[in-house]
Amino acid sequence: MMLNLIIAASFIVLISLSSWRSKSLTLSGAIGAMFVGIFIYSGFSWQGLVLLGCFFGSSSYVSKYKAKLKTNVMYIIEKGDQRDIVQVIANGGIPASLGLLTLLLPSFEDVFLIGFCVSLAAATSDTWASEIGTLSKKDPRMLFTLKTVPRGTSGAVSSLGTSAGLLGAMFISAVSILLFSLSPYFFLYIIFMGFLGNIFDTILGQTIQIKYCCSACQKITEKQVHCRVKGEKLHRYSFLTNDSVNISSIILATLLSILFF
Template sequence: MELIVVCFIIAIASVMGWKAKSITKDGAIAAFIVGLLIYLGFSYQGLFLLGCFFCSSSFFSKYQNKRKRIAADILEKGEQRDIIQVFANGGVPAFLGFIYSFGFISQQTALVCFCISLAAANADTWASEIGTMSKKEPRLLLTMKKVPRGTSGAVSILGTTAAIGGALFIAFISYLLFSLSLVWVVYIALFGFLGNLLDTIIGQTVQVKYKCTYCGKITEKQNHCNFKGVKISEYSFLNNDAVNFLSIILATGLGFLFS
């Protein structure tokens, strides 16, 4: 009976996210699956932590949209998260909930890795959404070259501060929900921020980008100005969703190894 009630609550939350245009219809289905698997492993506390990530990221996605128009022209996808984006950010936490529910991993390890995965996702989301509002142009992390706001692999003081805040936010909520020690809170925040750093490095090096053959702008969109863009690097092969997923896996995996 309890599971039925929980499924109903998750379904309502997913539909509300779709109605609020924070996620697409297929994204709502993915959110339901992610929420259910997290509940199976980490109960209501896990669901609440997921909700903190989703609500905060949705808020900053919609906050001051007018100031983000330049970045939106570069980015492949908009503020509505589709099924791929939901699984890219929530797939690792959901997998951890699934394997912990079957006893394949110890409670402490599963919990810490779960919190790290959400901290990494939140750090990256806050950095992306808040960083694009920076008044100064960001710089590519590895070359320090100035680039337009929204460029993958670029950093700014505002965006980096937001990433730290996003990781700390999840770490602090984890502390309240799971009665973790302050040492684990710092640990979760550090590896959460590391996830954002890895996302930035991977985004600059191997994320696929295209040059518009009409206006010459470098974007994540293969089609821009109704023209097909030219891939600017033969070694790039990952889109933004794959970069997000990989950075969360790496941050969580490193957190597991050093825990």
């Protein structure tokens, strides 16, 4: 067992450092990914690492896919496609926590496993929706007001982004069924709960995520400083960053999946 752990830890370190070298992760992001991978392995063995790899690999791919066409949204989003430790924890912190809980409370392994699969389905659904949605030929609309906004705006939806989010949840669900030999019922359950996490992300992104209006160019952005000047906060009661929205939506979807398990 110790040998398996050493092999797994070495594999996790190697992949994390390779991701740093390829600029998919910052150095802090690579360090965070090591801990996330080790915690997930501790609870869900190699199958958990494979599912994590499906999320990370596919998310890195869609982030870099047609990157030149996404440059027009860089003024909006707070961070680029190279993930730091905060982004790693925002997407992988809940799956890692469930891995640790499974190790500590093995009698709840089944329920934690479903929560784990749903948490990665939610993270994948949101990432695919965000990254592929920015390639939409039509500007998206805000979920509640249906107002047309620039691509990349948090809380906005498009048919392309929504379809991509659904496919992301389906992808993780299908792999989960194969890896963990789950019943066909859970295929639909993981899809539904994972995609629900994407919807939560959209709602939180529109309502309480912080956005600023640049004092110089008047563009709406997630960046507090834009055009080298401090922007004006759009909504008085908004307080969540994009990373906070991500982890909050994953928590909500995961808790609901466990509650209705």
